[in-house]
Amino acid sequence: MRFATYEYEGAERAGVVRDGVVHPLPEGITVLTLIEQAVLHAAGAEALETPSELTVDQVQLRPPLSPPSIRDFVGFEAHIEGVSKSLDGLEHVPEEWYRAPNFYFTNPHAGHGAQDDVAVPAGCSVLDFELEVGAVIGRAGRDLTPERAREHIVGYLVFNDWSARDLQKPEKNLGLGFSKGKDFANTLGPYLVTADEVEDRRDPDGFLDLEMTATLNGELIGRDTLANVSWTFEEMVAYASRDAWVRPGDVLGSGTCGWGALAEHWGRLGERLPPPLTPGDEVELTVERLGTLRNRVVAGRTDVYLPRARKRGRTPRP
Template sequence: MRYATYEYEGTERSGVVLGDALHPLPEGVTLLALIQQGGDALREEGLRALTRAAAVSVEQVRLLPPLTPPSIRDFVAFEAHIEGVSRSLDGLESVPEVWYRAPAFYFTNPHAAVGAYDGVPMPAGCSVLDFETEVAAVIGRSGKDLTPEEAREHIIGYTVFNDWSARDLQKPEKELGLGFSKGKDFANTLGPWLVTADELEHRREADGYLDLEMTVSLNGTLLGRDTLANASWTFDEMVAYASRDTWVRPGDILGSGTCGWGSLAEIWGRVGERTPPPLVPGDEVTMTVEGIGTISNRVLPGAPAQVPPRARKRGRTPRP
């Protein structure tokens, strides 16, 4: 089944997607709340929604992120992407050996999620805006110290994920060694809806990978094409790793990392120049994942940057 959260006539609702129609869940029932109740509750409420006559067209609503995630972990699972970005941003000729040791991830901002067709303002102070084409898995039930086999049963569904990146803000943040902050803090597109895991099971290969084509276009021109099956770790393995020594909880989102040819920075590393150039207001980025759907966001002008004060050198003697 497919579930969406949307705004219609000034009211936010969740519902089941069937064709071009949205069948609303009861007023006040959120997708996150249903997921927290478990997969059976989600399915039963969805089936009841389909029996109700009242429905609206997808074209009549503003699609919001399918759910408000408690957390977002974003992995970097595609070797091709790491290879291109390493050349572009760090001047490296090969993938760093440390990348192969484990499926690394970072935490990004769950409060910065935007809808499938919302505008995305330029982040303040950014002049090198980029996109990143990903699939996200959504956790359906709590788990800790999971094996990959167990982890598969904890994934309730999938959605398309654009991990927007301010490359010029990101670069000095990397030099400090604490991870990303404002370079990744401003927008994460999620949508257009949540597709339950059973809907995609027929695309699973013998080695556990989901063979889903991923494409990204800029202003109507196709820039990149890959498949989720080219990731170096399966989602089962990534969820298991995320659960090591800690909990994954219902509604948590785990991004696959950017697919091959899925971002401008990777393309720049491969062609040796910034072609296409960084995003500017008016550009429209469209991503499609087979079996899930399409998201398309236009870049908007952003707020002027407020330059923070430099650190004050105190030079004081520590108190005893």
């Protein structure tokens, strides 16, 4: 099933999408609520029994759910290799990357829908997109094994982890993770596609073989497959749940696929081609079976709040 959250005639509703038709769920019901109550499939089946004349073209898609948290992994070796050269001038993959599926927490309150405009963040002149797949947790778990973790994944969606590269680089140098270079926007959608819809695309090693493509202003600039990720989602969920809880609605990003960001092109080509995103650019990210995100970049605010540190005396108090 494909679950959507959408806006229609000024009201936000949730529904199930089949063959381009939106079958509304009862008012007040959210996709996250259905996941938390473990009734997602039952509620979806009931909604599909009611005829509807509402089509996807008539609604404005919102993020399918409001996730309690978003962990973003870095699962594709090709992406790390290309971006390392762009940001650090070194075409290599750090040895630490191979040891475990590392992740960072990004902003769950910065969600944009599949058709929303995305504003350039203040102070940014090097805006980039990142093509990923997000796995959505269906039920709580802690200290999971990869075998058990599969039961905890309710579905998948397309995930664009927008990046302000010029803000990201100095943040990276501090070693504390990203802040304003990442927290301004992420796009989730267009739907939450339940796990059973893609299970037949699992290869013998447990990876989902779904084609991923990135298009900028109508020109294809990147293609990869989710099967090239170095850890399965089950392994990533198991690692995330070590000594910690994963909760219903949590999103775990795969990391950016190979050639799924402009920074990879810049690193490999040695110049910023295609150039950083500017207002008017349209980014289209598609994952087979999951759908397409189509976002237009628009101008953002021009004022930048940037308080500099005050230098203080270093004499310790007694």
